[in-house]
Every structure is written in structure tokens, then in C-alpha cells.
Amino acid sequence: MSTLTRPSTATATRGAARAPRPGVRRQWAPYLFISPFFLLFTVFMVVPVGAGVYLSLTDWAGLGSPEYVGLANYSRLLRDASFGAALANTAFYTVFAMVVVLPLALLIALALDARGLRLRDFFRLTYFMPVVLSPIVIALIFGLIFDGEYGLLNATLEALFGVGGVSWLTDPWWARVVVVVLVLWRWTGYLTIFFLAGLQNIPRELHEAAELDGAGVVRRFFAVTVPQLRPVTAFIAVTMLVSTAQIFEEPFLLTQGGPGEATLSVSMFVYRAGFQRQELGYAAAAGVVMFVIVFVLGRLGTRAFGVGRNR
Amino acid sequence: MSTPTLARAPRAGTTPTAPVTRPARRLRPGRVALYAVLGLLTVVYVAPLLWAVSSSLKDRSDIFAFPPSLIPDPATVDNYANLLATQPFWRWMLMSTVVAAVSTVATVFLCSLAGFGFAKYEFRGKRVLFDVMFSSLAIPFAVIVVPLFVLVAKLGLANPFFALVVPWVAPAFGIFMMRQYTEQSVPDEILDAARIDGCSELRTFLSVVMPLLRPAVGALAVWSFLNSYNTLLWPLVIIAEPEYYTLPLGLQALFGAEGRQYDLVMAGSVLAAVPALIVFFVLRKQLVSGLTAGAVKG
Structure with a gap:
């Protein structure tokens, strides 16, 4: 209660020295606090996106000045089978992440949410572990396992079933499967902890009320769990969308985009065009196309689910 | 909140305590399956890491040896030293x-x-x-x-x-x-x-x-x-x-x-x-x- 007498003196002395009213300080303070983000965001994101749009209209090998070529890069992209393959592969990875990884993570979270489960923290942390490892380390480890001739997987299949010699990394379809397995291995446990936190956040009374109303397990899942998980699902879906849309390390290291271009991703396409073939304008155009696709999907996703807002 | 009917009201009072007091000692088949699945997943997550450690301790020519063995024989730290x-x-x-x-x-x-x-x-x-x-x-x-x-x-x-x-x-x-x-x-x-x-x-x-x-x-x-x-x-x-x-x-x-x-x-x-x-x-x-x-x- 002693503080009751202080406001007048405190503001009077400080106010005279600095700002006329405490309210004024409080008005610019938030702008100051968020300004570092907006400064960096402008310099290292907005400007590059703008520069990327400009570069995409030019032909440039990195030396001299860019030569304006209009929409030539875009029409070339349309006709470029490699870019089509990269888009299709990336779409495949992303759809897989949404359709397989996400539901699987939810299932595991449901299993971990079982009442009275022992070792819950152990399981949760074990499944979460891959995401702390560098993708490059993961790709190297799985290179060892999926090696077409002597890899652990082929050797195990050989020993167990007498069939081996699957060309995991050199068969177009198997190579895609391997990339997707890496995505699955790396991300499922990470998403699981979000779902689990979401599940644990659902008030128990909701389930009990539904149970009393005669709803079975399945019914309760769809009537209580799914709607309650909406915010966390939205967050996860957008995170996954953006992460898998820019998948790079797994195909880059494990298959180098091959065989042929069977596992080439858009990020790899951009890297290859820009930094291995010195076609910076063309690479920028591919980046812009990807930006439009991901950004529109991402915005639609956040809009649809209302992520990031407190309602 | 809808008002509970008379028949349901007494049940509502007992349900929250029921799961806590009931000891889960007897292992039901569902539980066994649950632990089996979670255990299997643990293997899926841990095995590649163990395999990486094991391989790193093998001689270059043994890394892809057939049949594969988890225990490096002979175990060597040459790879690390090199x-x-x-x-x-x-x-x-x-x-x-x-x-x-x-x-x-x-x-x-x-x-x-x-x-x-x-x-x-x-x-x-x-x-x-x-x-x-x-x-x-x-x-x-x-x-x-x-x-x-x-x-x-x-x-x-x-x-x-x-x-x-x-x-x-x-x-x-x-x-x-x-x-x-x-x-x-x-x-x-x-x-x-x-x-x-x-x-x-x-x-x-x-x-x-x-x-x-x-x-x-x-x-x-x-x-x-x-x-x-x-x-x-x-x-x-x-x-x-x-x-x-x-x-x-x-x-x-x-x-x-x-x-x-x-x-x-x-x-x-x-x-x-x-x-x-x-x-x-x-x-x-x-x-x-x-x-x-x-x-x-x-």
C-alpha cells in the first residue's frame, strides 16, 4: 500500500526530466520493440523478394549488369520439363506430409495420451529426437541404410525374406519413397509433441459430457477432439507446408535429385540454376513461382484456420 | 451447459474419480498392443542412430559387410582419428x-x-x-x-x-x-x-x-x-x-x-x-x- 503515494512523485520527477507524460513513452515503446524485426524483415526479406522479382525478368550470369528480357524466363520455366518435375516432386512430398505424416503424428499423440501410460516422456522425447539432428546427418545415416547394394535394409530383407537388391536410391520410384521416408522419420515425432500438447489441453469435462450423452470413442474423437485441436492443427499444417515445400537436404545429398530428376525439388532446382549454372535470372523466376504457390497456400491456410489470432 | 437429467446426475459425480482409483495392474490386450507399437516406434527411431555409431566404429571395408553386424568387429576408432x-x-x-x-x-x-x-x-x-x-x-x-x-x-x-x-x-x-x-x-x-x-x-x-x-x-x-x-x-x-x-x-x-x-x-x-x-x-x-x-x- 505504500506505493499508493508514489505515482505522483515518481512521474513528476521523471516526467520533468524526460517525457511530458508517461503515456507518451508507452506509445512509442512498442514500435521500438518490434522495430528490429521489421528492419531485418525489410532488408533481408522484402528487398530480396522485390529484387527477385526484378531479377526474374532479366538474364544474368552474375557478372556485368542484368539484361532485361521480360517474361522470357517464365515462359522458359513453363516449357522446362525439369521445373515441371521439380514442382511435381515437391508437391508429392508436401501432399505426403499433409496426408500421411500429419495424421500419423496425431495417431501417435493419441496413443501417448492414453491414461496412465508409463514412459510417456521417454517415448515422446525419443520420437522428437530426429528433429534436433542436422538434416545432412540424417541424410548420411539413411544413405548407409538405403544403399542399393550393401545397405542395412537390403541386407535385412535378404536375411529375413531372401529378397534383396532393391535399388532404393537408383530406381525413380523407390528414390522418391526414400525421400519421403526421411521426411516421415524427421517430422512425425516433432508434430506429435504439438498434437500431444493440444490433446492434453482439452478440458476433460468435454469428453465426460460427450460420454454421458452416449457418444462412443469414434464419435467423441470427431465431435470433441478434432474441433478442439483446430488451432494446433492449423499451426502444424502451415509449418509443415512451408518446411516440406522447401525441402533441400534430403534429395540434394542422398540422391542428388536423381536418378535423372526423379527426386529433384524446387529448392534444388533454384540452387542448381542459380549457383551451379550461373543462371541467376532463371533461378529467381523459379523462386518467384514457388513464392506465389507457397504464399498463397500458406495464407489460405492461416486465413481458413485463423492461426495467430486470439479469438 | 445443458441441465443433466435426473437419471444421469448421480453418475456424473462418480465418473471423475473412477479412473483414478481403479488400479491398472491387470494388463489388458489393448495395453499390450499399445506398448508394442510404441516400443516398435522406439526401435524405428533409435536403430538408425545406433547403426550410425556402429558404422563409424567399423573398418572402411566392414561398413557394408554382409551379413551386417551391429557390433563392430574389430571395433576401431581409426575413422575418428583419420x-x-x-x-x-x-x-x-x-x-x-x-x-x-x-x-x-x-x-x-x-x-x-x-x-x-x-x-x-x-x-x-x-x-x-x-x-x-x-x-x-x-x-x-x-x-x-x-x-x-x-x-x-x-x-x-x-x-x-x-x-x-x-x-x-x-x-x-x-x-x-x-x-x-x-x-x-x-x-x-x-x-x-x-x-x-x-x-x-x-x-x-x-x-x-x-x-x-x-x-x-x-x-x-x-x-x-x-x-x-x-x-x-x-x-x-x-x-x-x-x-x-x-x-x-x-x-x-x-x-x-x-x-x-x-x-x-x-x-x-x-x-x-x-x-x-x-x-x-x-x-x-x-x-x-x-x-x-x-x-x-x-
Whole structure:
């Protein structure tokens, strides 16, 4: 209660020295606090996106000045089978992440949410572990396992079933499967902890009320769990969308985009065009196309689910 | 809340206590299946790591031996010795660690500050600015990598310590996370009290808010450290001189240079994973709870 007498003196002395009213300080303070983000965001994101749009209209090998070529890069992209393959592969990875990884993570979270489960923290942390490892380390480890001739997987299949010699990394379809397995291995446990936190956040009374109303397990899942998980699902879906849309390390290291271009991703396409073939304008155009696709999907996703807002 | 019927009312009183008092000693088939599945998943997650460690301890010619054996025979640390003797491995690790540590300190500070700004102030344009910040999450890196490279190179900022740190120290995800946490765990009364005591806004943030954010700061720090420590594409693009290679970059170059041989890179991978795993295990509780705190509330 002693503080009751202080406001007048405190503001009077400080106010005279600095700002006329405490309210004024409080008005610019938030702008100051968020300004570092907006400064960096402008310099290292907005400007590059703008520069990327400009570069995409030019032909440039990195030396001299860019030569304006209009929409030539875009029409070339349309006709470029490699870019089509990269888009299709990336779409495949992303759809897989949404359709397989996400539901699987939810299932595991449901299993971990079982009442009275022992070792819950152990399981949760074990499944979460891959995401702390560098993708490059993961790709190297799985290179060892999926090696077409002597890899652990082929050797195990050989020993167990007498069939081996699957060309995991050199068969177009198997190579895609391997990339997707890496995505699955790396991300499922990470998403699981979000779902689990979401599940644990659902008030128990909701389930009990539904149970009393005669709803079975399945019914309760769809009537209580799914709607309650909406915010966390939205967050996860957008995170996954953006992460898998820019998948790079797994195909880059494990298959180098091959065989042929069977596992080439858009990020790899951009890297290859820009930094291995010195076609910076063309690479920028591919980046812009990807930006439009991901950004529109991402915005639609956040809009649809209302992520990031407190309602 | 609908009014319960008379028949249901007494049951409602007993259900909450029932699961607690009933001991789950007898193992039901459902439980067995549950543990079996979870155990199998554990194998799926642990086995590749064990295999990596095991392979790194094998002779080069034994790595792909048939039949495969988990126990290296003969076990040897030659791969590690060769790696450390022929490659500047410690240099890569030092580079990665220093860059990650500096990034982490800056990221934690800037994200907490911005998160506090968004959580505890009302100001004009807040909604729009927050939306802009949040939607920057949906900008894929592949889009800006080419122009950003050009920009950084043209402006003469390609100094590795600048290029690997500065552009990435205010990630939107971190700000979002800190905003959510600040909203939940910093009561307005404390801020008012600090202001009444004559603290400036920045002072309030540093001495009153920051201590309350401890758990989330831990999570953000781990997240940020690992992000920086593990990243490959940007260093691959911007770092030209081998003396500034980061760990992922060094491993990648080594794998290419050795004709995709696994003996040295496996040893390197195992060593590279150690700091990441240590950081993870030390701060695991904070990481998991802090990461999810924001997303759950939405």
C-alpha cells in the first residue's frame, strides 16, 4: 500500500526530466520493440523478394549488369520439363506430409495420451529426437541404410525374406519413397509433441459430457477432439507446408535429385540454376513461382484456420 | 451447459474419480498392443542412430559387410582419428558453435522484446503489423536465396559472421512463440507496478518481464541454436572459403570429395550430432513445453 503515494512523485520527477507524460513513452515503446524485426524483415526479406522479382525478368550470369528480357524466363520455366518435375516432386512430398505424416503424428499423440501410460516422456522425447539432428546427418545415416547394394535394409530383407537388391536410391520410384521416408522419420515425432500438447489441453469435462450423452470413442474423437485441436492443427499444417515445400537436404545429398530428376525439388532446382549454372535470372523466376504457390497456400491456410489470432 | 437429467446426475459425480482409483495392474490386450507399437516406434527411431555409431566404429571395408553386424568387429576408432587428422573438423565445429551461440543470444533478446511489444501494448497498426510478421513465416527460403546472395555479395557483407548471423536473428516463429507466452504468463499488474515504480519501458522489460519468460526463453534458445547449427543451404551458397566452413558444409564437402565414402563422414556425423543431442537432452523439458505453449492456444 505504500506505493499508493508514489505515482505522483515518481512521474513528476521523471516526467520533468524526460517525457511530458508517461503515456507518451508507452506509445512509442512498442514500435521500438518490434522495430528490429521489421528492419531485418525489410532488408533481408522484402528487398530480396522485390529484387527477385526484378531479377526474374532479366538474364544474368552474375557478372556485368542484368539484361532485361521480360517474361522470357517464365515462359522458359513453363516449357522446362525439369521445373515441371521439380514442382511435381515437391508437391508429392508436401501432399505426403499433409496426408500421411500429419495424421500419423496425431495417431501417435493419441496413443501417448492414453491414461496412465508409463514412459510417456521417454517415448515422446525419443520420437522428437530426429528433429534436433542436422538434416545432412540424417541424410548420411539413411544413405548407409538405403544403399542399393550393401545397405542395412537390403541386407535385412535378404536375411529375413531372401529378397534383396532393391535399388532404393537408383530406381525413380523407390528414390522418391526414400525421400519421403526421411521426411516421415524427421517430422512425425516433432508434430506429435504439438498434437500431444493440444490433446492434453482439452478440458476433460468435454469428453465426460460427450460420454454421458452416449457418444462412443469414434464419435467423441470427431465431435470433441478434432474441433478442439483446430488451432494446433492449423499451426502444424502451415509449418509443415512451408518446411516440406522447401525441402533441400534430403534429395540434394542422398540422391542428388536423381536418378535423372526423379527426386529433384524446387529448392534444388533454384540452387542448381542459380549457383551451379550461373543462371541467376532463371533461378529467381523459379523462386518467384514457388513464392506465389507457397504464399498463397500458406495464407489460405492461416486465413481458413485463423492461426495467430486470439479469438 | 445443458441441465443433466435426473437419471444421469448421480453418475456424473462418480465418473471423475473412477479412473483414478481403479488400479491398472491387470494388463489388458489393448495395453499390450499399445506398448508394442510404441516400443516398435522406439526401435524405428533409435536403430538408425545406433547403426550410425556402429558404422563409424567399423573398418572402411566392414561398413557394408554382409551379413551386417551391429557390433563392430574389430571395433576401431581409426575413422575418428583419420577424420581429425586429415580434416579441420574442430574448426568446422568451432565455426558452427560460435555462429549458433551468437545467433541464439541475439534471437532470444530480439524475439522476446518484439513478443513483449505485441503481447502487452495496444498501438495503432498492431493488427496489420502482426499479420505482416506472421505471414513472413510463409516465405520459403528458396525464394530469397538468389537475390539475398546477390544483395549480400554486392554490398560486401559476405563476411561469414555477418551473413550467417544477422539476417536470421529475428525469426517470426520466435516472436510468435514469445508473444503467446508473454500473454499467458506476464500479468498486467506487474507491469503497472513496475511503471509506478518509475521503471522505463525497456527497464520493465529487462528486469521484470525477462525473468518471467525464462521457460520460453529456454525453448527459443534451443530452437534457435539447433536451427543455426544444422542449416546447410545458406552456408552452402554464401561461404566460399573452406576456412569458414560450418559443420554441415564441411560434411557435405567431405562426402563429395571422398567419392561418397562413408567411413569419415559417419564419424563426422556422429561427432556433429553430439552437441545437438546434449543441448536437447539438457533443455528437453523446456523445449517441448515452450515450443508447444504458443501453438496450442492459437
